[in-house]
Amino acid sequence: MAYAPLNPMDLYDVRSMLSEDEQMVQDSVARLVDDKIIPVIQKHFENHTFPRDLVGEIAALGLFGSSIEGYGCAGMNAVSYGVICQELERGDSGIRSFVSVQSSLCMYPIYTYGSEEQKQKYLPRMATGELIGCFGLTEPHGGSDPANMKTHAKRRGTDWVINGSKMWITNAPIADLCVVWAMTDEGVRGFIVERGTKGLATPEIENKFSLRASATGALFFEDVVVPAENMLPGSVCGLKAPLSCLTQARYGISWGVIGAAQACLAQLIDYTKDRVLFGRPLAANQAIQIRLAEMARKITNAQLMSLQLGRLKDAGKMTPSQVSLAKWNNCRAAIEVARDARDMLGGAGISAEYVPIRHALNLESVITYEGTETIHQLTIGRELTGVNAF
Numbered sequence: 001m002a003y004a005p006l007n008p009m010d011l012y013d014v015r016s017m018l019s020e021d022e023q024m025v026q027d028s029v030a031r032l033v034d035d036k037i038i039p040v041i042q043k044h045f046e047n048h049t050f051p052r053d054l055v056g057e058i059a060a061l062g063l064f065g066s067s068i069e070g071y072g073c074a075g076m077n078a079v080s081y082g083v084i085c086q087e088l089e090r091g092d093s094g095i096r097s098f099v100s101v102q103s104s105l106c107m108y109p110i111y112t113y114g115s116e117e118q119k120q121k122y123l124p125r126m127a128t129g130e131l132i133g134c135f136g137l138t139e140p141h142g143g144s145d146p147a148n149m150k151t152h153a154k155r156r157g158t159d160w161v162i163n164g165s166k167m168w169i170t171n172a173p174i175a176d177l178c179v180v181w182a183m184t185d186e187g188v189r190g191f192i193v194e195r196g197t198k199g200l201a202t203p204e205i206e207n208k209f210s211l212r213a214s215a216t217g218a219l220f221f222e223d224v225v226v227p228a229e230n231m232l233p234g235s236v237c238g239l240k241a242p243l244s245c246l247t248q249a250r251y252g253i254s255w256g257v258i259g260a261a262q263a264c265l266a267q268l269i270d271y272t273k274d275r276v277l278f279g280r281p282l283a284a285n286q287a288i289q290i291r292l293a294e295m296a297r298k299i300t301n302a303q304l305m306s307l308q309l310g311r312l313k314d315a316g317k318m319t320p321s322q323v324s325l326a327k328w329n330n331c332r333a334a335i336e337v338a339r340d341a342r343d344m345l346g347g348a349g350i351s352a353e354y355v356p357i358r359h360a361l362n363l364e365s366v367i368t369y370e371g372t373e374t375i376h377q378l379t380i381g382r383e384l385t386g387v388n389a390f
Helices: 020-047 052-060 078-091 093-113 116-127 240-274 286-314 320-344 346-350 355-366 373-385
Strands: 133-136 152-156 159-170 177-184 187-194 216-226
Touching: 020 052, 020 078, 020 093, 020 355, 052 093, 078 093, 078 240, 078 286, 093 116, 093 133, 093 159, 093 177, 093 187, 093 240, 093 355, 133 159, 133 216, 159 177, 159 187, 177 216, 187 216, 187 240, 240 286, 240 320, 240 355, 286 320, 320 346, 320 355, 320 373, 346 355
Parallel strands: 133 177, 152 177
Antiparallel strands: 152 159, 159 216, 177 187
């Protein structure tokens, strides 16, 4: 029996497991990445600039808040959001991070914990990209321990006054609003702080060697007065609310990094076929084929894990521990693929003309943010033993 050649980027034909609508979403985002993002992203990475002019293109496809029903959002399912992240990160982790923050870390908490007035005021304009958001949880000293939060909000009459700082905040330098988490006498609460509020500063972090096409900054709050109507009324659950936002973002990351790994493998396959050493293509060497096969194995495992995770999410059965396993496994797989691809390119591997070095550098951040690898390992350990080792 003759078999048709397999797609090197999809050996288990995961695409055939997608619905027609999910395939249409993947195709439309893939075209955006191929036509608009890939031609410009290398220069933006080199120049440490965010491609702001792409915001309208991204919004036009309904990619901001894609899983939200109403308020000008597309109302797609979780698997569609997953393939959106996968295709965007095939272009660059910085672009996927931008969309993840806008959707999962800003629009999601407003939709889930905000008042109807807040939803009407912000979500439609965020869906069109008119308003850009950032998510202020991580602090300079806190990192993986958000309960050690120093930023605080105190009541002053009907208003709140916020003091403190946040660090490593994606979109901070360009954000029109910040979804900020601060300690109050009642526990951690969420607030919407708009740009231009007195006492708010959003300086950019310079000299990054990762996510260079992403705008990353800090948030400083010096007696920032926030009206009562800008407090998220449903965020009265301590850390449960901000951690639920991170679960949404981690889900998208588990898909996104697959795209980065696919981009590295695709370029490497072409390179090994074209590069001739000792009278034959690199691809004709057993050592090369074994390493390529190992990359494909890791990508296939990640694809199947994320697809099942998406189906669980759409069925309302996904748990944070399942997200941790996928984030841990898929980020580890992607960064190993990118690093090995960089090595197999030889001297060319350190050139930005080839994508693996850019993806490898980006993935150094992705494997760290939204929970380090160790945090996710300990989450699974707790799930297995019932004992908290944090």
